[in-house]
Amino acid sequence: MSFPRIILLAYLLCLSQFSFGQEFFTETGYVNFLSKASLNEFNGESKQLNGLIDLDKNLLDFYIDLNTLKTGIGLRDRHMRENYLETNKYPYAEFTGKIAEGPELKNGESRKVTATGKFTIHGVERKIEVPGTIKRVNNNTVELEANFKVLLGDYKIDIPKVMFYELSEEQTVTIKAELKKK
Known part of the structure; x- marks a missing residue:
């Protein structure tokens, strides 16, 4: 068998894996963080969350380019x-984990599901649990929604000391994503 035919056969085998598997992807998920402090409250958001969920293996992996977060100022x-x-x-924050109950x-x-895994931000990786909800819309689409807390000190992120930039140690992170089969 010639080399180009081997490459084509390997490509078709990989393609068939994606066609029948339970892998769902997004590049347009939504991330929001909410910071509440005594004198003010603000949030930041991005619509560029990337990720995948593999429902056969109960695995998920999501990451965001932190440069895409916007607070409005x-x-x-x-x-x-x-x-x-x-x-x-x-430049990135990432969560890689396993869904406890498939x-x-x-x-x-x-x-409702709980994913246990590793969240990495600011060069620090910590094990966390993330509660959320997965909805199967149809054979080609699932939706995910999750909320979790991040303590900035746990990730060696300094808190601004200037009063007009007052920031809470605890940030509430919300993600929402529609994921599709490729």
């Missing part, structure tokens, strides 16, 4: 990226 965004998240050194879902069904 350009100067605050710049200070957040340069002085606190240090995105020049640590969701065998029929179309239209949803289920």
